[in-house]
Amino acid sequence: MREEYRAAFLFLLPNIIGFLIFSLIPTIASFVISFMDWSLLTSPTFAGLSNYKEMIHDSVFWVSMKNTAIYSFIKVPLNLILSLLLAILLNKKLHGRNFFRSIAFLPSVCSSVSVALIWSPLMESSENGLINHVLVKMGFNIIPFLTSQKFAMASVILVGLWKELGYFMVIFLAGLQGISHSYYEAAAIDGASPATTFFHITFPLISPTTFFALTTSLIGSFQIFDLTSVLTNGGPANATNSLVMYIYQNGFKFFRMGYASSLSLILFLFIFVITYIQNHFANKWVVN
């Protein structure tokens, strides 16, 4: 037994040291720092709940929360519906479907930075940008995709969808391929319409996949940073500033480590709630 403990200790050691220093201690530290004022230039001073109180009256915080919520609650449903439709289409026995699957998935392996760099000139607010060039040729007005407060968020959502649809398509394809053919054969014998088949067979049977995709997509959306950082830098006039961008700005532009930490715990709170709900319901499904 003693030998087994010793072996376990040695096997765990390299990982546990790193886990403690770079994961567990930082997690606890961010709680502690959130109760402090700390510019890094001077020593930290205890600030009690003042960082949390400040949030209540901080209009930029609320704007970035609102933006993060709008991005998440508009993009996520669109993402799920469109990627499911894409998966259903590319699950049909069509020629070249593997090729199309690869193309649709391609943006998912590229960095958000590269995706934003490709899309920002495409969305330029003049006829020189490809999308506006086509719009003008078709007789429409120029749309200031990234430069107007009205369109910026919608544009970010569009780019976000382009990047993620293929990824969620793959998740849904795995779910669809897990459904036994016998259900569809039985439905065909009963003369069920495609819509009936979808709502009574496909949709209920992939609900665990849908739920998994929903929570994964939500958690990812709450953390949006790279895409807006390069596409719009949070602008115009904070129209696309997100919670993580605001954490970054407070920490590394204004050097307010305490306030940035308290903001990061708000992000943690959201993700904790989503994960909790996910585990709660996932367990229910397993039991059923």
Add this chain to the structure above:
Amino acid sequence: MAMAQSKKSYKNIGWYLLLAVLFFFFFVPFWWMIATSFKSDTEVYTKAYSLLINQFHFENYKDVFSSMPFGKYFMNTLFVTVMVILGTLTTSSLAAYAFARLHFPGRDALFFLYLATLMIPRQVTLIPNFIIFRELGLLDNLWSLILSGIFTAYGTFLLRQSFLTVPRELEEAAVIDGYGYWARFSKIVLPLSKSGLVTLLIITMLNIWNEYLYALVFIQTEAHRTLTLGIALLRGDFDVRWNLVMAATLISISPIVIVYLACQKYFVEGIALTGVKG
């Protein structure tokens, strides 16, 4: 029969048209990037929208390397990615073996701690990590990106799940043959968990190659920039040369796209299995 078949293919025309539209939606941005990377400076200013390549200005690719230390960015990203992959696979597989197979006091409590940190977003540990690396004197050093990338709870978690599927009987037989813990781990469990290891390798590669936020915070000087950081900063230039930006972007994504096209099966399996965001 023939009529039924022609009717069927006629019905499918609609689907193929839809596929064509989707193909344009997904592929045109990539094509535009390729076309733009070959345009002359004048073409970029006057016809940025164009999807045609009039003349291949290969010198753009040369200019990418001469107008900025792009080769250095590339090698930095490659170095960080390789080191994190090696570090993650080594430390996670060792720890995963202890969690999957060995008995020791406090094992379940410790594993629960690992599980709990799975849901802590990297943005929460960013500020304390910044302070730790400042204390260690590792800011503006690639090792800050390597060390902060190696120790993820999901690596240990994923490999533990994978090791649990290796039949215990194999190890029991090995004990009779006099195998110690290390031999059982390295000669039986590891070789039989290839798919788990490949999945973790691919997820780690994607995450680290594409990492931006940590590089933005930890790296300060040009010589230590990674690819994502280097190309993102081009956007802020007063006089953006989009042909060079697109050439740089294309180079930055090609290694991962090539690996993806070569091992698609593993990417798809990995995602379907774990769903860890790529």
